[in-house]
Amino acid sequence: MHDPASPSSSSEPADAVSPQASADLVEEVMAWYSRALLAERRAPHPDPERLEHLLARRKECVDDRARLEEASTEETARIAASYAARLKELKGP
Template identity: 45%
Template structure:
């Protein structure tokens, strides 16, 4: 499931080139894959925000809001990004998602 910020782009919002680009590890990365990877991080922050609201931790809430907004901006930036920038963003967010999942048992706990 995706929240509104991480849903697939409409055909008019899609990156004009469906071609794959080479990521840092030599893996091919498409615009759609990068969009989904950033969306997964946005969704993680959304779940963490819900928990922070429930716990009343205002400082954590503000930090999470700021981080989530940066992710939304990066996801929007993908639309006009070239192949190298798409690959860079995809790699950055794949690493971030792995770190977020490893650092905490998860917002669901």
Template identity: 50%
Template sequence: MHDPATPDPQSAPDHTPGSLPDGQDGAAGHEAAVELVEKVIAWYSRRMLAERRAGAAGETLSELAARRQACLEDRDRLEDADARETARLAALYAARLKDLESPAS
């Protein structure tokens, strides 16, 4: 079974170094990458709230919190990321968001 929090790198769009999704570059590409990461952070936050309300086990909440924390760290890393790293994170988070929002997740 595929873990939606770690999308298969082969399923992520293949971007050449320095290129960003949809031909974006510079500040627009950076903002798009940050927005993708923040959408994934929001997904984890909503899921944690739903799990808490449902009385989920502590380990489930801990796992969601750890995944959300990793997203927060990636968002912070985007502050100083070069174009290649920004493109990599944008592709990773686009794939992750797609997996998380799919009906099977």
């Protein structure tokens, strides 16, 4: 019986990342920045530079999420790899 989930049945390369998986990574990073923004805003003395930095990074996430709508397979994989690395860095050791 033919398994439709097997890699040989896909027309995409084996290392291709689905647009949804990439979007999920971007959204997870975006959520991290949103939580950090909320925490910074609630701090007794919010740091304006940190707020600006966090807002800029979250805006990048929004922009990259929108780019995924029409991204090529290669661009989707690049975005996914970038956000996977960033998420690992944000979550720390």
